[in-house]
Amino acid sequence: MHRPTRPAALLAALLAALLAAGCRTVPAVPAAPPSAxxxxxxxxxxxxxxxxxxxxxxxxxxxxxxxxxxxxxxxxxxxxxxxxxxxxxxxxxxxxxxxxxxxxxxxxxxxxxxxxxxxxxxxxxxxxxxxxxxxxxxxxxxxxxxxxxxxxxxxxxxxxxxxxxxxxxHAGYGTHYLTDPRTRDWLRSPDRGDCGTDDLTSCVAGLPDWKxxxxxxxxxxxxxxxxxxxxxxxxxxxxxxxxxxxxxxxxxxxxxxxxxxxxxxxxxxxxxxxxxxxxxxxxxxxxxxxxxxxxxxxxxxxxxxxxxxxxxxxxxxxxxxxxxxxxxxxxxxxxxxxxxxxxxxxxxxxxxxxxxxxxxxxxxxxxxxxxxxxxxxxxxxxxxxxxxxxxxxxxxxxxxxxxxxxxxxxxxxxxxxxxxHPALSRGEHRGIETAGDLYVFSRRDPASGDVVLVALNRGVTAAEARLPAPAEWAGREPEDLLGAAAARRAGGDLSIRVPSLSAAYFAVPPGR
Ligand SMILES: [Ca+2]
Ligand SMILES: [Ca+2]
The missing domain is CATH 3.20.20.80 (Glycosidases)
Incomplete structure (x- = not known):
């Protein structure tokens, strides 16, 4: 097991610095190697x-x-x-x-x-x-x-x-911290039989638990x-x-x-x-x-x-x-x-x-x-x-x-x-088609006006649906950002077709 050695002068300098800073507690071991x-x-x-x-x-x-x-x-x-x-x-x-x-x-x-x-x-x-x-x-x-x-x-x-x-x-199995005189009292371990039984003090997977x-x-x-x-x-x-x-x-x-x-x-x-x-x-x-x-x-x-x-x-x-x-x-x-x-x-x-x-x-x-x-x-x-x-x-x-x-x-x-599309990361979620194997939901970001209709078809045949087109699209034609599905406008509605076992993100380009 590796045991690090540290120059005594470094320890002394660290202790002096900590004491000068008025620390309440003096760590038993250095906090960090010499700063690069x-x-x-x-x-x-x-x-x-x-x-x-x-x-x-x-x-x-x-x-x-x-x-x-x-x-x-x-x-x-x-x-x-x-x-x-x-x-x-x-x-x-x-x-x-x-x-x-x-x-x-x-x-x-x-x-x-x-x-x-x-x-x-x-x-x-x-x-x-x-x-x-x-x-x-x-x-x-x-x-x-x-x-x-x-x-x-x-x-x-x-x-x-x-x-x-x-x-x-926790630390690793058999870590040197269990035997280092500066830290051996800082851990619970199964070998010592002092692991607790609750979430905080148990030894997860038998690993030594920091106190x-x-x-x-x-x-x-x-x-x-x-x-x-x-x-x-x-x-x-x-x-x-x-x-x-x-x-x-x-x-x-x-x-x-x-x-x-x-x-x-x-x-x-x-x-x-x-x-x-x-x-x-x-x-x-x-x-x-x-x-x-x-x-x-x-x-x-x-x-x-x-x-x-x-x-x-x-x-x-x-x-x-x-x-x-x-x-x-x-x-x-x-x-x-x-x-x-x-x-x-x-x-x-x-x-x-x-x-x-x-x-x-x-x-x-x-x-x-x-x-x-x-x-x-x-x-x-x-x-x-x-x-x-x-x-x-x-x-x-x-x-x-x-x-x-x-x-x-x-x-x-x-x-x-x-x-x-900020709608995908920040948008509100709303289910639109939730009855069968074709699932459509919208993500809508009011701040940017961005809307994405997400459509997934888990069925073994292509699925079609007619949905209200988002008002934010203002008559523009959407495209499937993922490339497999089709959507076309039909009046104020949108007619979509999603192939079997595929996904589509319908959107118009943001910010226009
Ligand atoms: Ca290597
Ligand atoms: Ca713990």
Whole structure:
């Protein structure tokens, strides 16, 4: 197990500085390594997060740009490091940027535990970054702090914001923090038998649980993580295991993030089982800006497969609009903790494309999980974390894995439509056709006058309908932004035809 050593002089200097600043508590361990000389990348101008399209990448599984940090990597082992790193992500950032996404979420990048654990029945390593062993440095298997800073700068240069995944709740299995005399009393662990039985004090998945209720632990964790954000110019955090840390902690976290970073520093939290109602306690106290919508994947996949009545699905989508004002849901079709959508659909690309069209046509932040836009098969854990498919391109670790360029073009179209039409991101939702397999709803943004009619046909034959044309279209002819369906005016009405198992976004160009 790695044990960091730090110069005594640095410790002394930090202590002196803290005492001089009149700190109430003296941390037992330094909050941060010596600050690097490079300035944080310049921030992007503010823009509403409701309009962002977020891309989530597991760095180890994307692109290997530095073979020299691959010691111990084994691409044939599902639970091992595969060699992907910040250098690879930086070198191939345009693979992501050219989709049109506007924000990037990267997994935790701090130093993780060195060896594997065997609880899953196979050697399982911290390639995902959620098993921290040293919060004060970047895992060399991922790269360096300077590379992460360069990544943030490269993203900002492309207008892309960066969210770093941060875990405040727990450390990695067997972390050195359990034995370090400075921190050993700061954690609960199963080995000691002192894990609690409630959400806050239990040891999630047997992981050592930080005693975040102790001010010195809380302050040190906040010092370390907010320090990363400040030095790297991050735009926000994706927060792990939110329900396992107290509301008091999250309120202090928010207060300090605003005071020390930026008023708009964005906080997207993982509250397991989250939806508009479940997340509200964290929104009510303004602890988070946004939370993942755990209901969307199942609801959308069920509907495209013909399960459940359309009117009930429409009620569900309408209920998503009742999120507390100023806060957002984030909807995903796949992530690292659930079986992916394409896998759940048994590879049915037509229904997968419909589900993706739904994801980009509802309020909240659409989250694309790396590779699903090119048909990465995914699967149940751990196959849901397989290598990014690069096809014929000579990029490890996913070189040679097949990819679906037509599906990628579909995603580019969805992202472009979403970015061009504020109604898709901010509009009001209203069900129009909700009786059968043809489902039509409108998204209407009063501020811009933009209206999009979203039509999906889950039936096995083409469907037709006659609908009132939105008044905002003022006699102009709509087109299907997705290219498959047809609409024509018939007096004040609109006659639409949607092919079987397809989706359409009907709109007129905005701002005319
Ligand atoms: Ca590497
Ligand atoms: Ca906890």
């Amino acid at each position: 000389a490079a300035a944080a990348p310049a921030p992007l101008p503010p823009r509403p997060w409701s309009d962002e399209v977020l891309y989530f990448v597991l760095v180890d599984r994307f692109a290997d740009g530095d073979l020299s940090n691959d010691a111990g990597a084994d691409r044939a082992a599902k639970g091992a490091f595969h060699g992907g790193d910040l250098a690879g992500l930086l070198a191939h950032l345009d693979e992501i940027a050219s989709l049109g996404v506007t924000a990037l979420w990267v997994n935790p990048l701090v130093k993780n535990i060195d060896g594997p654990v065997y609880g899953a029945g196979f050697p399982d390593w911290g390639y995902h970054g959620y098993w921290a062993d040293d919060l004060t440095r970047i895992d060399p298997r991922f790269g360096t702090e300077e590379q992460l800073r360069r990544l943030v700068a490269a993203c900002h240069a492309r207008g892309i914001r960066v969210l770093l995944d941060v875990v405040y709740n 975040t209720e102790r001010p010195e632990v809380r302050d040190w964790l906040l010092d370390v993580q907010l320090g990363w954000a400040r030095r790297l110019g991050l735009d926000g955090f994706r927060l792990d295991t939110v329900k396992h840390v107290s509301h008091d902690f999250w309120k202090e976290h928010r207060r300090r993030a605003r005071a020390e970073l930026a008023p708009g520093f964005f906080l997207l939290g993982e509250v397991w089982g989250g939806d508009a109602q479940v997340l509200d306690p964290w929104f009510e106290g303004d602890e988070l800006d946004a939370g993942f919508d755990f209901g969307f994947q199942g609801s959308a996949l069920a509907w495209v497969q013909g399960r459940g009545r359309t009117v009930a699905f429409d009620r569900y989508l309408a209920s998503r609009m009742r999120v507390r004002p100023g806060h957002l849901l984030a909807q995903y079709l796949s992530n690292h903790d659930v079986p992916g959508a394409l896998f759940q659909l048994h590879g049915d690309l037509a229904r997968f494309r419909m589900a993706a069209a739904l994801q980009f046509a509802v309020s909240g932040i659409p989250v694309v999980y790396y590779g699903e836009e090119v048909g990465r098969p995914g699967g149940a854990w751990p196959d849901n974390r397989s290598d990014f498919p690069w096809g014929e391109r000579k990029i490890l670790p996913g070189e040679g894995r097949p990819r679906d360029e037509a599906l990628r073009a579909w995603y580019r179209r969805l992202v472009a439509a979403r970015r061009a």
